[in-house]
Amino acid sequence: MSAFTTLLSRTVVLRERNIDTDQIIPARFLTTTERSGLGRHAFNDWRLRPDGSPDPAFPFNDPANADARILVAGRNFGCGSSREHAPWALTDLGLRAVISAQIADIFRSNALKNGLLPIVLDEAIVDELLDRPGIALHVDVAKRQVMLPDFRVFSFPLDAFAQTCLLEGVDELGYLIRQDEAIGAFEARHAPPGPFEAPTDTPRHAAGSAVDTPSREVRHAR
Amino acid sequence: MSSPKTLFDKLWDAHLVRPESEASPAVLYIDLHLIHEVTSPQAFAELDARGLPVRRPDRTKGTLDHSTPTVPRLADGRLAYFSAEGEAQVARLRENAARFGVELFDYDGTQRGIVHVIGPELGLTQPGMSIVCGDSHTATHGAFGALAFGIGTSEVGHVLATQCLLQRKPRTLAINIEGELGAGVTAKDLILHVIGVIGVNGGTGHVIEYRGAAIRAMSMDERMTVCNMSIEAGARAGLIAPDEVTFEYLAHTPRAPRGDDFVRAVARWRHFHSDPGARFDREVSIDAGAIRPTVTWGTHPGQVTAIDASLPIAGNDDEARAMAYMGFVGGTPLAGQAVDVVFIGSCTNSRLSDLRQAADVLRGRKVHPRVRMLVVPGSEQVKRDAEAEGIDAIVLAAGGEWREPGCSMCIAMNGDLVGPGQLAVSTSNRNFEGRQGKGARTVLASPLTAAACAITGQITDPRALPATHAHEHAA
C-alpha cells in the first residue's frame, strides 16, 4: 500500500442516505476472484438506465467528475454487507476518500485497509458539502483535517493506528505477523474450544434424526 | 470481588492476545474462522503473495453457499452453475482448501450448507468462542454466547495467516425484551420491530446483548434469527447468553465435545453471562407483547411496519424515495398489495423450524397462481430432516419449488433472481434496492407471513388466513 499524506481534489456528490454496499457493488458482480476491475460495476444499478444506456444525470457518468478523488455522500454510507468489494470498486474508480456524517463500521474498516480514507464530519458541514458538488477540498491525514476553499478547517476522527498505517503505507498484516510470539504464548494458555474435528465413532446426529433433537423444535402451539 | 462484567466483556477479555492502547488496537484471538467461496479467494492470494501458510487450519472451516446453484443437478450429474465465474470461485476455494489443509464441507459430503446454518448445526459454534467469517451475518453465531462478527477479505487474510485480528473495543447495548410474543408473532417479527425502534444505525459501534423473558423463551433457531439481523441495526455483533436451551442443542451436534468433555465444557460455558449489576453503555427496553407480525415497507430493514397497519407518510426525502421505489403510497394499507415472488430461505430463516412453520401454513393449500414460491433449506442436514417429515411434499403439493441448500435469492448471485419491478416477500435479511435482482422490490417477513402471502397472492397478515379443512383437522 502506498503512503497517504495529503489529498487535493474536487468532490463528487451522492446525496442519498443509507447508500448500502449492494448499491456500491451489486452482489451479482461479486463472482470475481480478483481485487481490481470492479470500478466498471460500481453503482451499476444507478449508472445505467433500464435500457442499459448510461444515465447522464448520474454524477459518475459526468466526465467533469472523472478526476474527483473525494466522494461526499448522505448519512450512513456503506451500510450492509461486509464485502470488501465495495471499497475495491470505489478505489478502482479512483476515489481516495469518502465524506459522510456517518459511515458504517465494517465499511470504514475495509476502506482503511485499502487506502480509502473514511472521513466523518458534522452533519451541518456534510450538508453544506452535499449542496456544493465539485468544490476542491484539501485533506491532511497527519492533521486529521479537511480544508474548504474558503480556508475553513474541520477536524475528523481517525484512529491513531490507522493513521500511522496510512501515513507510512504499512499494512496491518505485517503488524500482526510481528506479534507471532505473543500469539503463540496465548495459544499455549487459552482454554480449549472445540474439538472441531469430525468424530471417529458413530455420529449422534445422523440423517433424519430430527425426532430425537428436541431443542431444535419450534414451539408449534402459538 | 471483581466488578460485575457484561457477557461481551468476558468474551473480549478471554481472547485478548494484546490489549488495545491509544497507539494500536487490541490483538484479538479467533477460535473459529469460517470461510466461503466469495470473500476468500483474494485472501488466499495474499497468503500466496507473501509465502505464508494458514496458521491454524484446524480452526478454519469452509463451505460453499453463495454462488452455488440451488436448482437440481443436470442430467449428467453436473451442477447447473449460473455463471462460469461462480463456478470458478467454487473451484478456487476447493483448490485453496486442499492446498492449505482446510476442511471444506463440499458437495461430496452431507454437511454443506449456508455458513451460518452449518456452524451451529455441526456444533462448531460454541459458547465463549470468538468466531469470524467474511460475511456480515456472522452475528448469527452470537445466539450461542459467542463473540461472532463479519470481516472483510483483508481481515480474512489476517486471520488465515495469524489467527488474529486488530480490533478496537466496541461499546455495549443491552436490548431487554420482556413479556411474551403473541400468536402468529415470531422471532423475525421481533427483530424487525427492534430494528424499526432503534434504527438502521442504532447499533453502530456497539455489540448488542439481547436479554429478557422473551429471549429466554426462544429455541436456538429463533435466537439465531434474532442475532442474525444485528448487523441490520448497524451493530458489530449480537449476543445471547447461553443457558440450558443452548447446552441441550449442542448435546445433539456432532462436533461439540462429548461425554466428560461435554460436562466440563458446560461448566466453562456457564461462566459466559452478564453478571448482575453489569453496566452497559446503553439499554433499550421492548415489550414483546405489543409486537404484531412485522414487515418492511421500504428499502432498508429499519423501514418497518406492523402488517395490519397503514403505511407511514414519508417524513423525509429518503423515505419518499423508498416509497416511490417500492411503488407504495403512504397512508394506505400494505396488506392487499399483489405479490409476485415468495422466498423462504437464507441464514435468517432456513432452519428446520422455519420450514415447519411455513409448511404448517402451506399444508392442504395452493400457492396463488401469480406467485412463484421458492423454499430453500439452509443446509443438506435441514433438507434431509425436512424431507424426512414430508415438508418437501407439502411445498411441492402447494405448487412451490423445493430447492437445494444455499443462499439463493437472499443475495441473488447464483441466478435465483426476482425480476425488475416484481414484489417479493422474503424471509431473508436485506431489502436494499436491487438486492434480489435489478429493480426487484423486497418485503422482509417471517416464514409464517411469507407462506400466507404465497397462498393469497397478496401481502397478508398470517393471523387472518382462514383455516382450511386440513387445518381444522390438524387442530
Ligand code: SF4
Ligand atoms: S443467506 Fe444471505 S445473508 Fe446469509 S450468508 Fe447467504 S448471502 Fe449472506
